Amino acid sequence: MSGDRAVVGQNLRKVDGVKLVTGRPAFTDDIHLPGMLIGKILPSPHAHARIKRIDTGKARALPGVHAVLTYKDVPRVPHTTAGQAWPEPSPYDTYLLDNKVRFVGDRVAAVAAETRAIAEKALRLIEVEYEVLPAVLEIEQAMASGVAVIHDEPDSTKIFDREHNIAGYILREIGNVEEGFRASDLIFEREFRTGRQQHCPLEPHVAIAWLDADQRLVIRTSTQVPYHARRQVAMILQIPVSRVHVIKPRIGGGFGGKQEMLLEDITGALALATKRPVKIEFTREEEFYMARSRHPQILRMKMGVKRDGTIVASQLTVLATTGAYGSHSTTVQGNTGSKVLPLYRAEHMRFECHVVYTNTPVAGAFRGYGCPQGFFAQETLVDEIAEELGRDPVEFRRQNMIRLGDIDKLSAQLGEGKEGLPRHIRSCGLPECLDRAAAAVDWDGKRNAAGGPAHLKRGVGMAATMQGSGIAGVDWASAFLKMNEDGSFFLQVGAADVGAGADTVLAQIAAETLGVSLDKVVITSGDTDITPFDVGAYASSTTIISGGAVRKAAEKVRAHVLDMAAKMLDAPVDKLECGDNQVYTICECRKAVSMAELAMHAMYKEKTQIMDGASHFNTDSPPPFCVTFAEVEVDTETGKVRVLHLVTAVDPGTAINPMQAEGQVEGAVAQGLGYALIEELLLDGQGRPRNASFLDYKIFSAKDMPRLTTILVETDEPLGPFGAKSISEVPINGPAPAIANAIYHAVGIRLRKLPIRPEDVLRELREKLPTL
């Protein structure tokens, strides 16, 4: 769809690429401030306990210690750490520091000291007497009567049913599923379970806070949500928003884990207490259990179909745990229904979900945001139904899937913690995604092929998925542009590039609109003192929402440029065009003025700064579509599953930078592959993490990766800038169900629990074939 565009649709280098490949100081921790102290958090050793007595005397007395904070020293302000638009739909159930701890790793106290060694020693000198409480570790026990109440504090709010540890509850229905099941010829119902995956950004969470010369609190932090973090920190520390300055430098990966106000509040509190710069940086171990993870779920999926293959009714019932705090609890789980069920056009749909507290690490936003769980259930069940009906899984999906012109009504019922807005399908590349991905994996050939050595069985499987592009009616962004003497433009956006390439894509949108080359756009992003508001990097919103704001701002500035050129060239505006870093007439006279000449004229003759800004939001969230095909080899002697080939075809609307878009797909696929086969944060019987290191919690390395094929099926989305939708999340949903379905094709067993471990495969194989 790039057409004759000079910048949009081109594989341009990342605008921040050179500083990254040369290792220049660009990340949060790449500065050193004179007098900077090191902060450390004392993590709870108990899953559930009340602090009966805490004595910080010895720690405070240790030379080099500048502050020790406990719940006695800080304001008690119930809040959520979820970096969401105000008013956040997540419960206000979290405190800067509290007299109760609710998971192993919960904050007990915080220290700031001259060195890390002194800070760590100070932690050991804090004397804490705990009243250990019964812990609720199992998701299925959480709602039972008589179990411990995790949030018994009186001042938390927005908890659905604290007595039964229910953080949130969702029930939505379209049509009447019971009627739908009665009208069905066949009904299928299965239970699925998913694990606790951790984001594993290569850069663990880090924040540095200090008071500037005006005594304003500056927080340089690895965040996806600078503006939300500013608002939340101001509320928690009880200082005006105007006294807080949040800076988002380059970020070493977020994937949702940094859509949290996680270290900013406590680092800020220590800086205020010591009047010194303070840095808190999670170790890798801390990142695993003190940061966030993906919500584990137990899903019951039920579908009713006619013999002709029509899906009549579809029902998903979910029990999920948010861990000890309700960060993103109802919103992640809401997505499990609203983004998953409408992929198929069942007349009757029902989604019910309980999100429960447990004394386990806190779940939060994670790429896919509830969809990987839901699609694992739905796409595995749909494969089983197709098999039962004797239908090809691709053709069965093609018959039932959502299509151009459809309206997804479930989204109207299920918004961001409230009623949402209906989704109109204005662009849909799903059919082409199916065709091209099937061809790339040789679906028809491999589906019917048998063979391989006796103990190595090969199979192919697939899954179809979708996501959103921003949160309809909630996400919004703004952008500001001003022109410089040399004909370049400064672009200021609140959007938060966390490594996915937002700065490049947004600069491309501005450059294309203004008719200048990419080097003429200098972007600054994610600084609350300098850039205008943006909700931040989440919900696949940046390209479509922030990009929409950039497009609008650039169109306004383009109009100012044309007005100026009209004066200079003595030509009517409607006969002028921007391109090649100049403004030129499109009539016979062929006059032109360069952007640089125009800028000098505007500034020094007309005394005018060419500048403008714009805000943008959408009332709809156009879904990007994706299909994933997997070819696997199952070793029937060991249960080991080797993925040979993963083909992903995605409809992202227009790919503003196709090379970057492919990179988003490949990265998401690698994470989805880990989720499918190996990644799970495990807890012992006391709620302590068992594998909080890369040695024990493996992620895929270059050597482990299967062959990847990425196919971009571009469409033209009317609501997106230059037709763009989104791409970063949707490809993570497919690998797990596609692999599970390929395993079935290879050896005839259904795996319904993630991750799919060799021991599970072997056990299922032995149940199916006891002679093995």
Next chain:
Amino acid sequence: MRGTSGVLIMKTMQLRLTVNGETRQWTIAPGDLLLDVLRREGCYGVKRGCEKGECGACTVLLDGKPINSCLMFAAQAEGCDILTIEGLAVGDVLDPLQEAFLDHGAVQCGYCTPGMILNAKALLARNPHPSEAEVRETMAGNYCRCTGYLKPVEAVLAAAGRAPAPARSGRKAVKR
């Protein structure tokens, strides 16, 4: 160690080494990690990812060999020649690996990039034309959570003069 006044006393020592072609003499504590000393002295391209030698983000070349600087005491680098990412480009002229990483979209967040490029640099020095399998084997020590490794592997092969797989989008990367 604690002195009579209760103040922590750190023994210090002098470390002499070459970093990015320049001779350096630094005052360090015997227990300082090479990672920490390099960062303290301004080599911020050496990244902290795990401090356990599991992720490769802190990779530097020590006498031409890739090592995890989090697994080595700075004192052990006495007399050694260290190359960090800051020393790879010659002035403003990027190393072919750096160019290839940019052209192939192999950089996303960029946090693992210095370690990956340095590891690849050492690989190409001993094996100028590695196979894809050899590249993947070598880079197994550099975790990346953003790219799925496809584009970094392509970039290394391209820098080695091996024709990379054609860009699937059919549009070649262009410099800005």
